[in-house]
Amino acid sequence: MTGKDIPIRAGLKTRRIDVDYLARVEGEGALMVDVVDGELRDVQLKIFEPxxxxxxFLQGRALTEAPDITARICGICPVAYMMTAVHALEAMLGIRPDEGIRRLRRLLYCGEWIESHVLHIYMxxxxxxxxxxxxxTLAREHPDVVKRGLxxxxxxNDIVKLLGGREIHPINVRVGGFYKIPAVATFTALLDELKWARDAAAETVFWAAGLDIPDMHRDYEFVALRHDSDYPFSEGRIVSSRGLDVEMAQYPNHFAEHQxxxxxxxxxxxxxxxxxxxVGPMARYNLNRDRLSSATRKLACEVGFDRTVDNPFESIVVRALEVFQAFDEAIGLIDNFFVPARAAEVVPAGGGVGVAATEAPRGLLFHRYEVGEDGLITLANIVPPTSQNQLTIEEDLRDLVASNLRLSERELTMRCEQAIRNYDPCISCATHFLRLQLRHG
Amino acid sequence: MARSDRPRLAVFKFASCDGCQLSLLDCEDELLSIAERLDIVHFPEASRRMLTGPYDIALVEGSITTAHDRERLTEIREQSGFLVSIGACATAGGLQAMRNFADVSDYARTVYPHPEYLSTLETSTPIADYVAVDYELHGCPVDKYQLLEVVLAFASGRRPQIARESVCMECKARGNVCVLVAQGQHCLGPITQAGCGALCPAYSRGCYGCFGVKEQAQVGPLIDHLRAHHGMTLSQARRSLRAYNPAAEPLQIIALQCDKDDVSGSKKGSGGHDG
Structure with missing residues (x-):
């Protein structure tokens, strides 16, 4: 974070700010912004993560290994990777777990959204x-706020630990269901703390809505899952704010990856x-507000969020609303616990093509597998949320820098970092470090 | 202890999923008191404050997969009093070390349309392959309480108290029924270092070895037993050895023997290598 005057071309004076590591993101990346003679030339979000x-290396592995292997893509949202693999492979094999398994999977998602979102909001x-x-350092001035977040x-994390075995890289998820269903009493033992946490989540929503939130609006195409009745985790169709409405399997026909x-x-x-x-919390929220619980909708109204949110800096409030929603749903799932008939369905032999999309904490996550008749994976394609948001982040930064050139370099650098963190980018997933290199004259 | 006298802790990342350093942030009950006891001067995942060395303790996550990272590691070593590598990537190459047994250009072509844009080494290797390491903490991911023990031990100038026995010892202590003996599950517990609390057997599945190979592990005899009595195929054996800690030498040796379809009694000893 140094600012110095260096000439880059005769007649032009350019100042450069180097932030050697964009902090508080998961992974290694850099941002380069070029402003020459008061004009924005280029914005590149670089991802150095090796x-x-x-x-x-999924090729040649057994399909049953895919959940544990793909978990290791991300330490913060391993459940999303595991479950997307599970759904894709179950769809391929025609496995349909019962309502009890479906509900436990939603509970596991609730746990992961909470730990991931609360980490991002508070820390x-x-x-x-x-x-x-x-x-x-925030905790030195506002200890009660940080302690509430922790x-x-x-x-x-307690939900993930109970149902998954541990917080990071859970071990209890398998194609067909779970290895073991913990006793009902171990879930109900969580209820008191979850009810405290739901109240704390409501406080978090008011606290986040009261922050000094920068104003910025852009016309985005929001993309998320949408389900018949529930706020989306791992079921539904892929929809967008510009009219896209397709089955998950159609994803490759509407989205492409470029290098x-x-x-x-x-x-x-x-x-x-x-x-x-x-993709991400704002996209889910805008496309699924009618699928929130009545308590979450009421809370959203109280903070003036019963509307489409198109200011990415307001994502912190949307994340807080999703945390409330997740605690609310988790409590409901445990209050009305539905014991599965069996821990897991039998995995039949065979192969084929399996496709699924789920809502990771950071947004839509897509997996596609081709599997041989011997049950070994021959092709895998994984599209994480952060690579889907990368262009949108670059465009936000372009807009932000162009309209804030009056800010000091320190302020502008801070604002750019904040704007990147609006997306909670997980660069380990998208391959991770952000090095902010802001050059302007 | 005066604030300025606190040990300086730094956290660094190489190729990894961030899960091991996240374990520090997952110490929800202990984090604020740790931050009082140590000065966390470099932890980019958590803070914009990134101070230069020297550091008293450096936690290093991830494996070395690029020439640039190899250079960065050397600088970190020079700046650090104690260097502790944390997790399967840093201690045994991580999942990404599966490339060590394949052609990395094939890998790059599989994932990226323009592999020429990438800069990567042929191999993914542990931290100790390049610099002296003061302590290796196993696990994919590490256990957060073991991580706390290691940090607090080095902060107070003592050796960490971490069990080096096998998962079986924890499994017995937990009162689990042996999933290998009673259910014939392919369990790697006998050759895997303790630390997880025998989690997988407690959830009715065999250990898949994410804590890495224990000291003096008898890898060959276990694989031989699973193949002879519990229906493990050669392909399954190879895949279970080349998974979360594929660069661990005792696992590599037996995996290579699987490659040769030659897991025989006379050749399978691990030779007492430390994983």
Whole structure:
């Protein structure tokens, strides 16, 4: 984070800001913004995260290994990877687990959304709004706020730990269901803390809505799952704010991945015009507000969020609303516990093509597998949320820089970082470090 | 202890999923007191404050997969008093070390339409392959309480108290029925280092070895037993050895023997290598 004057071309004076590591994101990346003579020239979100080649080493592995292997793509949202693999492979094999399994899977998703969203709200994003480097310094001035966040996060992690075995890279998820269904009493033992956490989530919504939120509006194409009755986790159709409404299997017909030289993450675009689109909490919220619980809708009304949200800086409030929704649903699922007939369905032999999309905390996650008759994977394609948002992030930054050139370099750098964190980018997923290199004259 | 006298802790990341460093943030009950006891001066996943060294303790996550990372690691080592590698990627190459047994250009072509844009090494290797490491903490992911123990031990100048026994010992202590003996499940518990609390057997599945190979593990005899008595195929054996800690030498040796379809009694000893 140094600012210095360096001439880049005769007659032009250019200042450069280097932030050697964009902090509070998951992974390694950089942002380069070029402003020459007061004019914005270029914006590139670079992802340095070294490639790990998951899709390649899935080839030749048994389909039953896919959930545990794909979990390792991301330490923060392993459940989303595991469950997307599970849904894709179950769809291929014609496995239909019963309502009890379906509900437990929703509960597991609730747990992961909570731990991931609360981590982001309190530890990664809030410090931007309040002018702190991190949650630890924030805690020195606002200890009760940070302690509330940590306790909520733990409540989410407790769900994942009980049902998944551990918080990071759970071990209890399998194609067909679970290895073991924990005793009902172990779930009901969580209820008191979950009810405290639901109240804390409501406080979080009011607190987030009261932050000093920068104003910025753009015309986005929001893309998310939409289900007949429930707020979307892993079922439904892929819909967009511009009229797309297709089955999951149609995803490759409407979205494409491109590679650009400056990034180890592939960029996704909408076909046919190669346009950017927007996945994640705001997209889900805008396309599924009518699927929220009545308590969440009431809360949203109280903070003035019974509307389409098109300011990405308001994503922190939307995440808080989703945290409330997840606690609310988790409590409902445990209150009306539905014991599955069996822990898992039998996995039949055979192969084919399996496709699924689910809503990871950061947005739509797509998996496609081709499997031989011997049950070994021959081809895997995984499209994480962050690579889908990458172009949209670049366009947000373009807009933001162009309209905020009056800000000091420090302020503009901070604002750009905050704007990137609006998307909670997970660069480990999209291949991770953001190095902010802002050059302007 | 005066604030300025606190040990300086830094966290670094190489090729990984972030899960092991996330374990520190998952210490919800302990995080704020840890931050009082140590000065967390470099932890990019959590803070914009990134101070330069020297550091008293460096936690290093991830494996080395690029030439640039290899150089970065050397600088970190020079700046650090104790360097602790955390997790399967940092201690045994991680899942991404499966590339070590394939042609990496094939891998790149499988995932990327323009592999020429990438810069990557042929292999994914543990931190200790390049620099001296003061302690290796196993796990995919590490256990957060073991991580706390390691950090607090080095902060107070003592060796960490981490069990090096097998998962079987924890499994017995937990009172689990042996899933290998009683159910014939393909369990890697006997050769896998403890630390997870025998989680998988407690959830009715065989251990899949995510905590890496224990010291003096008898990898060959276990694989031989699973193949002879529990229907493990050669392909399954190879896949179970080349998974979460594929660069661990005792696992590599037996996996290579599987490649040769030659897992025989006389050749299978691991030779007491430390994983």
């Amino acid at each position: 490639p790990r080649f998951f899709e390649a 990664l994003h809030a410090p931007d709004f309040l002018g702190f480097d991190d949650a630890i 306790r909520m996060k733990k409540a989410g 650009v030289p400056h990034s180890n993450a592939l960029h996704s675009v909408r076909k046919p015009d190669n346009t950017p689109y927007f």
